[in-house]
Amino acid sequence: MQHGGAGVSRQATPRSPRRVDTGAAGRLPVPFGQFIVKVHGRCNLACRYCYLYEGPDHTWRARPAAAAPAVLERTADRIAEHAAAHGLRDVALVLHGGEPLLAGVDRLAALADRVRDLVPADCTVHTTVQTNATLLTDARIAALALHGIRIGISLDGGLASHNTRRTDHAGRPSWPAASRGARLLADRHPDAYAGILTVVDPRTDPVEMYESLLALCPPALDLLLPHGNWTNPPPGLPGTGTAPAGPGSGRPTPYGDWLITVFDRWWPAAHRETRVRLFEECIALLLGLPAATESLGLDPVNAIVVETDGSIEQVDSLKSAYDTAAATGLDVFRHTFDDALGHPGVAARQAGADALAAACRACPLLTVCGGGHYAHRYRADNGFTNPSVYCADLERLVRHIADRLSDATAGAHR
Amino acid sequence: MSESTGNGGPGGGSSGGPDALPDLLELDLEALRTLDHPVLSEVVADLCGRAEQPREMLWGFNSAF
Numbered sequence: 001m002q003h004g005g006a007g008v009s010r011q012a013t014p015r016s017p018r019r020v021d022t023g024a025a026g027r028l029p030v031p032f033g034q035f036i037v038k039v040h041g042r043c044n045l046a047c048r049y050c051y052l053y054e055g056p057d058h059t060w061r062a063r064p065a066a067a068a069p070a071v072l073e074r075t076a077d078r079i080a081e082h083a084a085a086h087g088l089r090d091v092a093l094v095l096h097g098g099e100p101l102l103a104g105v106d107r108l109a110a111l112a113d114r115v116r117d118l119v120p121a122d123c124t125v126h127t128t129v130q131t132n133a134t135l136l137t138d139a140r141i142a143a144l145a146l147h148g149i150r151i152g153i154s155l156d157g158g159l160a161s162h163n164t165r166r167t168d169h170a171g172r173p174s175w176p177a178a179s180r181g182a183r184l185l186a187d188r189h190p191d192a193y194a195g196i197l198t199v200v201d202p203r204t205d206p207v208e209m210y211e212s213l214l215a216l217c218p219p220a221l222d223l224l225l226p227h228g229n230w231t232n233p234p235p236g237l238p239g240t241g242t243a244p245a246g247p248g249s250g251r252p253t254p255y256g257d258w259l260i261t262v263f264d265r266w267w268p269a270a271h272r273e274t275r276v277r278l279f280e281e282c283i284a285l286l287l288g289l290p291a292a293t294e295s296l297g298l299d300p301v302n303a304i305v306v307e308t309d310g311s312i313e314q315v316d317s318l319k320s321a322y323d324t325a326a327a328t329g330l331d332v333f334r335h336t337f338d339d340a341l342g343h344p345g346v347a348a349r350q351a352g353a354d355a356l357a358a359a360c361r362a363c364p365l366l367t368v369c370g371g372g373h374y375a376h377r378y379r380a381d382n383g384f385t386n387p388s389v390y391c392a393d394l395e396r397l398v399r400h401i402a403d404r405l406s407d408a409t410a411g412a413h414r
Numbered sequence: 415m416s417e418s419t420g421n422g423g424p425g426g427g428s429s430g431g432p433d434a435l436p437d438l439l440e441l442d443l444e445a446l447r448t449l450d451h452p453v454l455s456e457v458v459a460d461l462c463g464r465a466e467q468p469r470e471m472l473w474g475f476n477s478a479f
Binding site for chain 1: 433434435436438439441442443445446449451452453454456457458460461464465467468469470471472473474475476477478479
């Protein structure tokens with residue numbers, strides 16, 4: 001085990017025989033490696049299910065719309081400081097919002113360049129921007145690519161009918177502009193194309209949805225469960241008035257069923273038509289490897305957010321739980337990222353099974369499901385120590401993928 | 415990842431019990447790449463170096479790529 005600065009470990013995962021780590025008791029925190037910078041705090045769209053602007057958190061209202069240059073410069077300084085302190089060889093810089101392109105390409109490029117200039121010489125910065133694609137033009141994509149910024153887009157499918165909830169503030173559909181941006185990226189700048197994020201709607205036809213996304217030629221997809229919890233349940237699931245149901249509840253699994261239909265279209269193809277992060281991280285976990293997703297597994301979360309006013313916050317999906325849920329009281333002017341590592345909320349996201357409900361810790365799917373996404377475990381009367389509101393769906397999905405993987409590997413040498 | 419959860423299988427419940435997941439922890443990743451399963455082969459090719467990666471390179475934030 002190598003030790004970086006400030007008593008924080010830099011630990012490579014041991015090789016096989018692979019054994020699965022379940023908790024973090026007594027272990028030093030994992031340094032941040034992924035820095036999400038809210039370069040703009042507003043959006044040109046008003047998607048009806050948006051976890052930031054249509055949820056219980058209202059902190060965005062009092063924050064500046066755009067991150068000032070001084071905030072971005074100080075953020076870059078802090079990222080470089082953290083990278084140096086912990087000997088990081090790679091960091092991820094995520095330009096986010098709201099809609100980050102509202103900040104202007106020049107500001108995004110300046111931030112990316114500054115971080116790259118300030119980190120140690122042996123540290124590689126991997127920069128992406130996550131956009132709704134409506135503001136993408138050929139010139140903007142080219143400029144972002146010139147500054148080493150790859151582009152991820154958020155769409156709810158590859159057809160207009162899939163994106164009816166993605167409207168602007170006047171209620172007009174975003175699809176014409178978004179699809180134009182997606183096509184520009186795919187056709188003219190494929191090297192800058194990071195992938196598509198899609199929020200699952202189980203009312204849609206899953207194969208039609210998946211194939212419509214393939215038509216946009218993404219190198220990768222992720223299929224995200226809409227943010228919700230036991231107090232504010234996602235559409236189509238039971239919520240308040242019932243005790244959180246753990247594994248084996250037997251309830252209907254609309255999200256699980258939808259996802260396995262997509263999996264069964266993706267898995268037997270003649271080649272991997274696109275990477276699907278959710279499925280591939282599930283496979284990694286089933287094989288005993290660590291995962292790079294918040295959706296599954298027990299691996300420590302090493303992402304941190306900087307808001308438009310310089311506030312250091314926890315991962316913003318927490319805002320789907322309650323107002324101010326992501327707050328730490330820290331900011332880039334007065335505090336380091338090491339200070340954030342000591343925050344109890346951050347520590348809880350690195351605690352593995354220790355942070356889970358008893359039902360999860362006893363579950364045979366523990367090390368793969370990992371209790372699902374942290375924010376989906378919330379209930380107002382007892383916080384995050386519950387199974388996921390999606391528990392039954394996750395069980396359905398994980399067991400299905402495990403069975404398919406087991407079938408495929410039945411003759412493999414052990 | 416240095417500690418066993420119990421008796422070698424995934425999960426915190428009884429390993430090998432009726433509800434346990436299939437135990438896939440001992441599969442040889444290089445061997446999986448040679449199976450006649452194109453999607454599995456490509457996925458495993460991407461995963462082969464993961465066990466040696468430092469934890470801070472596993473970037474899990476879901477709301478972006």
